[in-house]
Amino acid sequence: MTPNAVPQITLNNGQSIPQLGLGVYKVSQNAAVELIHEAIKVGYRRIDTAALYGNEAEVGQAIRKSGIPRDEIFVTTKIWNDRQGRSHAPEAIEESLKRLDIGHIDMLLIHWPCPTQNLFVETWQVFEDALGTGKIRGIGVSNFEPHHLDALLESGSTVPALNQVELHPAFQQPEVRHYNREHGIATEAWSPLGRGRYEDDSVLTAIATTHERSVAQVILRWHIQIGNLVIPKTGNYDRLVENISVFDFELSESEMQAIASIDAGARTGLNPNEFG
Template sequence: MTTPIPHVPHITLNNGVTMPQLGFGVFQVPDDETAAAVTTALESGYRSIDTAAIYGNETGVGRALAASGIPRDELFVTTKLWNADQGYDSTLAAFDASLSRLGLDHVDLYLIHWPAPAHDRYQDTWRAFEKIHSEGRARAIGVSNFEPAHLRRLMDDSAVTPAVNQVELHPRLQQRELRAFHARHGIATEAWSPLAQGALLGDPAVTSIAGRLGRTPAQVILRWHLQLGNVVIPKSVTPERIRENLDVFGFELTDADIAAIDALDDGGRIGPDPDTFN
């Protein structure tokens, strides 16, 4: 086991739990490839792993965590509840199933994967989340893909404000209004698809900055996220890229670099619209 890279910053969530600002995501990684990818990530120094029930790879994540020998309190594990399992009782059952697949007695962060507004069950779901949190089986609870209207409705009807909202966020979809809402309410912004699934790696603004700094375009975009204050969870199954994506703390972007990347925002989504996806 390698020693964790010491300079990965942590953010403090609104309940006092600390979370690494850069983690490793396993979206679209087949279960039989997940253990190897997560093992590479852990050996490289990642300590935050993000999965979800719908990914079908919680078992692979659990195998890698168990084999790593890394103390549980040095790991930060996130998983998510799928839309079909929303509702109070079904959420509790789905959470137990996720814990079983992961081989853990608690997770560090549990997220409602989508608001799924047509089902209109996220408020009952959140009550189950509050129970799970109160029992210490999730150290923090949050949501994913929630828009301000969903968040307002949830917070108006509950005692616990989500600690995190994990949303599609990259230079083409910068979510400025949503990030401002999060800042006002103490909700951490976490970016999924932070590299826009590679769509921006050839952009002239990004490649110009990368060339000047002697960095890859992916490293430049990840650094942009970090300097904005986002939590970021890049995904790769390629060992070299897994390591490169973590090597983003030895340089900084200038204000001009940030402005050049900020100018790429055109509202372009890769994933579904949270208001209509169910």
């Protein structure tokens, strides 16, 4: 698998981002360096981390160890909820830069809108200021609903480059995807495989059998074909290879429609309107 096999998506700020990358949520510090090193070896050129994950330093170490030029690897991180607002966000950004120690952050996200704090607009303005430093190349959000995004667009001067949300076959988020598309915001799926809930799904297993692929590969291929950015997480080497090997087959229109029918509005994670 070569890096060139992963399509590049051009974001609204002109950045080019690999459509598929590696998420490292819940990857331990002890395992992270070797896992990311192996991922880079098999073709991954995008790593998604966060301050909350506790492994930013290991992500940076793995990238420095890889021997791959820095500008060939796209790194996303996120500031956590307790660091929002003008009083804390600038320092949180500097802390992430220091932990990563890779010169710049390609994409910085607000991890959650945290409506009870109501600091996400203020935090976004800090992010906009950070763009001018050269240390932050792109800014976006995570877990934002359309009304949260409306507030950013009304108060800020920069449209988020991407919105990372829970998204998988049983929770397809059509309203969020439509809003993002209408405003030029890329949709990125976290928990793209639904935390393993689909291994026995009859629709997906039938499609997987037809293509002689795993159910996970079928789901990732579905994400790719509807235009999502996707960051599957794994701590397993074989799954690293499997997850990135989804660019040599295509789902038919009827198969895509069958997967669309699985949508049940079944969120597995937290509700952004209630959390924080």
